[in-house]
Amino acid sequence: MISLELVTEIYHRPLLSLIFEAQTIHRQYHQTDAVQMCTLSNIKSGRCPEDCKYCPQSARYPTGVENYPLLPLDEVISQAQEAKQHGATRFCMGAAWRNAPDGEEFERVLQMVEAVAGMGMEACVTMGMLRPDQAQRLAQAGLTAYNHNLDTSESFYPEIITTRTYRERLETIQHVADAGIQVCCGGIVGMGETDCDRIDLLHTLANLNPQPESVPINALSAVEGTPFGDIPEIDPLVLVRMVATARILMPKAVVRLSAGRDRLSVSDQALCFLAGANSIFSSEKLLTTANPDWQDDVAMFEKLGVKPKEFA
16 A cells, blocks of 8 residues: 555655656666557547536537547548557547447447457557446457546545546446456546645555556646636646656556647657656547647657657
């Protein structure tokens, strides 16, 4: 058990010392100067019944987001093939559901997972709450990882979402781990939370058993029409501090620099990589929000001397 006091002490260390320690730990567990490229596909968009205040896919907010049902299998396979050609080794599929569905839609998701895994790519899915039997079936289909973020601290969580509880999120994460699927679980900064909330989130993540293999650190992408549409941008150094603390607490995890990257300079991103981030999402959109495109990331990697991580 990692104590809250220890997490607090690490998070508040002088930034340069914090980054140095994180990089030292990073080099012990991970390939240096290599960053995994992932692609995120929005396989079913909008009309979600949840009320997550940051999310343009909630049916409750007038965001003008495109609504469409679950994509055909061949379209998703085509997207995954294109992502692989661009150097992505992980293909993530996001569907705006409160709960993973049953029936034909779930069967189609299983086919997508089998197809992506069959290409020699890591397959990741995020589609809301899962039952144990659904998690088992996803595992049998070859799913690498299931993403289910905690978003923030347990105490701040009701300020963001009221349509499901923190406990329900933790239950889904447990079902995923019990099925032998890697847990992909992180959070979002810049939603009005305090440093204490960020520390609580990292404390919860570090004490999951097993620890998550994948930890996405997102910065809020404020979308007009959502309740958080006019929140000012977070200081990029908060992201750096989150990444570094996550790296120290969860040394084996892949720390993913995720949403909000379109507003970070190359220098900001370089600091995040130095602090232990070793994965990015490279595609023109992250579900519904802007993201740097392939060419930008290739140019950044060349400038930094970073290479895309090859499939393990």
